[in-house]
Amino acid sequence: MSHTTPEVTVRLATESPDRSYPIHIGRGLLSQGNVLRSLVGNRSVCLVTNVTVAPLFQSSILDALHDTGTTGRKVTVVELPDGEEHKTLASYERILTAALEDQHERSAVFIALGGGVIGDMTGFAAASFLRGADFIQVPTTLLSQVDSSVGGKTGVNHPMGKNLIGAFHQPIGVIIDTVTLETLPDREYAAGMAEVIKYGLIADANFFDYLIQHTEALLGRDEALVAEVIARCCAIKADVVKRDEREGGVRAILNFGHTFGHAIEKEQGFGVWLHGEAVAAGMSIAARISAGRGAISDDTVMTLTNFLHAFSLPTKAPDGMGMEAFMSAMQGDKKVQAGQIRYVLLESLGQAFVSSGLNESEIARNL
Numbered sequence: 001m002s003h004t005t006p007e008v009t010v011r012l013a014t015e016s017p018d019r020s021y022p023i024h025i026g027r028g029l030l031s032q033g034n035v036l037r038s039l040v041g042n043r044s045v046c047l048v049t050n051v052t053v054a055p056l057f058q059s060s061i062l063d064a065l066h067d068t069g070t071t072g073r074k075v076t077v078v079e080l081p082d083g084e085e086h087k088t089l090a091s092y093e094r095i096l097t098a099a100l101e102d103q104h105e106r107s108a109v110f111i112a113l114g115g116g117v118i119g120d121m122t123g124f125a126a127a128s129f130l131r132g133a134d135f136i137q138v139p140t141t142l143l144s145q146v147d148s149s150v151g152g153k154t155g156v157n158h159p160m161g162k163n164l165i166g167a168f169h170q171p172i173g174v175i176i177d178t179v180t181l182e183t184l185p186d187r188e189y190a191a192g193m194a195e196v197i198k199y200g201l202i203a204d205a206n207f208f209d210y211l212i213q214h215t216e217a218l219l220g221r222d223e224a225l226v227a228e229v230i231a232r233c234c235a236i237k238a239d240v241v242k243r244d245e246r247e248g249g250v251r252a253i254l255n256f257g258h259t260f261g262h263a264i265e266k267e268q269g270f271g272v273w274l275h276g277e278a279v280a281a282g283m284s285i286a287a288r289i290s291a292g293r294g295a296i297s298d299d300t301v302m303t304l305t306n307f308l309h310a311f312s313l314p315t316k317a318p319d320g321m322g323m324e325a326f327m328s329a330m331q332g333d334k335k336v337q338a339g340q341i342r343y344v345l346l347e348s349l350g351q352a353f354v355s356s357g358l359n360e361s362e363i364a365r366n367l
């Protein structure tokens, strides 16, 4: 790969221009402001962020929005508490109430400034505000930059499970400023790296090898390399989403490691393991099962394990979490279809498929 960051465009199935959107990736995009201004135009804005991210990057956005010559642009800022436990209908209502109180019209643009929690909630609020307003993703965690900001899944949690309420609503643009990663804690960076290696496993064996070869530089957060890696992940995700926007088929491969991962998150209590940590363990389980079927080599499993360990990510189920706990948590997953749990496995390195035919002993051996 070369060290210039390619532009990525998400083109959805119909290929009509209004169903495509750009993903801008680069250093300093927020402080430069012009990308944001061109997406927003002269429209009013509802900026949604949280108490952690607001002091870091909110002023860049506000400066960009007020530096337009547009006098009197209405900007409402909604600053939510931080954490997955706040990804609720109550927070969603708070966003909508703020937008309604400030009398925004449907032409308003919602901006999600933060990680996946803020992105998912803001997108859902935009999807339903006056029956649908535009929104822009400004993801500030590695996980949200390579995954949640692209593809249009939005929503909130319900006490009965994660992401059970939501909508498909694509953003009009994604702005990834790599400066934002400078303040991201190591644990969050590592959690994002789990989703990064997932793309190599499910879609691109060369990319998997490339990541393995550059483990040290990725650990050191080499900025040009990380930007390039983000672009490759976004391109893979955009390609999958283009083929299957609403997860009727191939999009499900993006859930590699997630059936087991969601079970771990649910069993541990949300927030104990980060989403990316649970996915790392879930991918390791799925990779071991795939190797047991001869689809990938034991060497590949070892390479994956070493990569995840380098980032201090788990590769096994949590202590004490056995088969029974997995099965009961997985039965409640929203990816269950007609009573069948759907697993994503590898058919070779770089190729994944959805299977419902896993026997319990195959799972139990590989937890």
Ligand SMILES: NC(=O)c1ccc[n+]([C@@H]2O[C@H](COP(=O)([O-])OP(=O)(O)OC[C@H]3O[C@@H](n4cnc5c(N)ncnc54)[C@H](O)[C@@H]3O)[C@@H](O)[C@H]2O)c1
Binding pocket: 050, 052, 053, 056, 082, 083, 084, 087, 114, 115, 116, 117, 118, 120, 140, 141, 143, 144, 147, 148, 149, 150, 151, 152, 153, 154, 162, 163, 180, 181, 182, 183, 184, 185, 188, 191, 275
């Ligand atoms: N929509 C999708 O397709 C999709 C895909 C994957 C995950 N998700 C969702 O994304 C969420 C997880 O996203 P996440 O991992 O970004 O978690 P998050 O949004 O909770 O962010 C992680 C933490 O990092 C902080 N933070 C964010 N940016 C920062 C920065 N630049 N510097 C310092 N701190 C920063 C946040 O305030 C938070 O404390 C989950 O709710 C998950 O369900 C959605």
